[in-house]
Amino acid sequence: MTSIPEECTPEPGKSPLWLQKLGDKAKDYTSKQWYKDWLATTTSLCTDLSRIAADNSNREGPVLWRSDRQLLLSINNNPGFDLADEKKTQELIRHVFSSGLLPARATGDMGFPRNNTLNEGAYIYANYQPIHAFNYLFESNIPDTVIVFIIDAPGGVINSNNVDHHGVFFPGGVKGEFIKGAFVNIMIDDNKTNTTYIDNPGYFAGKVKEGFFDLIATPWSGTNASVYPDSKITFSPAGEPVGNIAYRYKIGTQVCITLEKSADKSWYSWYVNGYKKGGEGGTLTLTKDDQHLPVVVVYPGEVK
Secondary structure, X not given: XXXXXXXXXXXXXXXXXXXXXXXXXXXXXXXXXXXXXXXXXXOOOOOOHHHHHHHOOOOOOOEEEOOOOOOEEEEEOOHHHOOOOHHHHHHHHHHHHHHOEOOOOOOOOOOOOOOOOOOOXXXXXXXXXXXXXXXXXXXXXXXXXXXXXEEOOOOOEEEOOXXXXXXEEEEOOXXXXXXXXXXXXXXXXXXXXXXXXXXXXXXXXXOOOOOEEEEEEOOOOOXXXXXXXXXXXXXXXXXXXXXXXXXXXXXXXXXXXXXXXXXXXXXXXXXXXXXXOOOOOOEEEEOHHHOOXXXXXXXXXXXX
């Protein structure tokens, strides 16, 4: 299991060695919001941000630092998690909650991963599009255990080499306090799977209260990238804000969810935790039947 060297572990008041070597140029980093976001979220101070541009000079486009605070999801495909044993898998998830999503390498080359994998290089990869995460969760040709972590964190680098900018790389990983929880899908046998949600007790905004559920809705779709950020999702009634990505409701509350600023409603259907809810576009009414897990993720997806 990956670990971070003691000299790289973030602590209050601790300054990265690579930053100290920059002298007066250090203020070009410390004065920027993206640096403050990185310092708050990273699991490794040895991740040298001054190398990112040079180590990615072979890629088209500039290095873009993320400024929004939208939902992100990180799909686990680390072989260390490919276990059919549910107990061991949950223990590993709780280790991530405690230690964070750790990069495979805490120091050295800062080149972006060749593939968007969780365990390659100095980055943790996350995606704006729930449809990809849930499709991976339910696919039959994947490892027996699949984990999707819900991230509520600032910062990260948007790979401008990715045409639609759907992916975010977190240099040095993501601290556990910025992980809301995890969906896990364990294959019981060749034809049956069990999907559950595990809440992170260390999440900065707290666990889901008993008798309540947290609603996360995003206009990001895997089939129509232009929907975001021109559109937004509205809720009725309004829920209690939780962190930066969720709203809390009592179980049994009927919530009407509408995708605004989308003139053509024929291209999408609503999906709830990966399952299509039927119909084309319009308003989705979330009922008690949709609220059996503590977290409900809603998003538009392809009409099939």
